[in-house]
Amino acid sequence: MVDEVFPQVKGAPDVPGLAFRFYRGEEDIPLLHAVTERETAANGQEHTFTLEDMRRYYRHLSNCDLARDLLIAEVEGEMVAFSRAWWLEIIPSGYAYRFFVTVMPELESSGLRLAMLRWNEEHFRSIASAHAGGGSKNLEVWVEDVERDMTACLEREGYQRLKPSYLMRRSLTGKLPDIPLPEGLEVRPVGQRDYRKLWDADVDACRDSWEPIVVDENHYQMWLDSLQFQPELWRVAWDDDEIAGAVQNHIIPEENAKFNRRRGYTENIHVGRKWRGRGVAKALIASSFRLLKERGMDEAALGVDTKNPTGALNLYKFMGFEVAKTTHLYRKPLRVTACQSPSSGLSRCSS
16 A cells, blocks of 8 residues: 655644644545635635535646645544645746635634644745745735634734735616727627637736736636636627737626625736727726626626736726725745755655
8 A cells, every 4th residue: 555645733733633634636625625615604705616616626726736735634534624835936036835724613713723824834945945046935825804813823923914905896786887999899709719819818918917927728727617717708809800808707606696696707807918098998897797787697896906007906996896805915935945855744654
């Protein structure tokens, strides 16, 4: 039988039956989903991530080896917490090492989250030691305002609150704006042969965002396989055979049913450089409002990075969106020593 590698988590709380292991395969996904559902419900977070969503998402992860980067905590053999680590390459130079820690509500005050947070930091030192170059190397965690325990752990460990991101929403009741596209542009459907072109246009536009990242084929496949991939709802502006801009609208029926609402999302809004400043985004968003209303929605929502240098936040406010929820990015420099062991925090146990 193949030896199983077990993680050593320093400072773990003295909880009877507590043990740690790594991800063993797809049979763990329903357990991960159950822990996630328990924590989000306890925090009052009004979004949903279905079991099928999680299965799809985990099929296409980038810069994440689940066999070593997904840490699981169990009590008497039952999963009570997990964390996942991954890294991003920042353009033009640097790395962001991101993670989250999800814990069952009954263990929130036990110190388990803090111990797993520290394990991730040590784990990333091993990973970062292989990333050469003089660019920045930072630990990063996104946290919603309602995630008080995680926020307290990050602040205790010296993370700095860097910037907020907003979930914004807008009512679709009453009169909606009617804004035409600039002359020479038209909205046309997107077929399968256009998917890569749209993806490339979005990626290129995102290079002007705050700290753009390197994307790979896994990112593309994740987009194709996501629940949010709903081409029939998109509004794409074409200039002959070039994509000038787009809004990738989507509706999540499961989420609407769970929270008794009728919300559609106007996301992945982007405009190519040579078409900016001409009202393309305004026209596509206005058109999206009408489309979502025709589909029975009574509100639109989107996420926005408040540090986006293209002025997205002001645009969305102009279009009637208001802040509904705040998520903060916490950051701490990752210090890596030259002698860092690539197997830090691991032991081997025969089974």
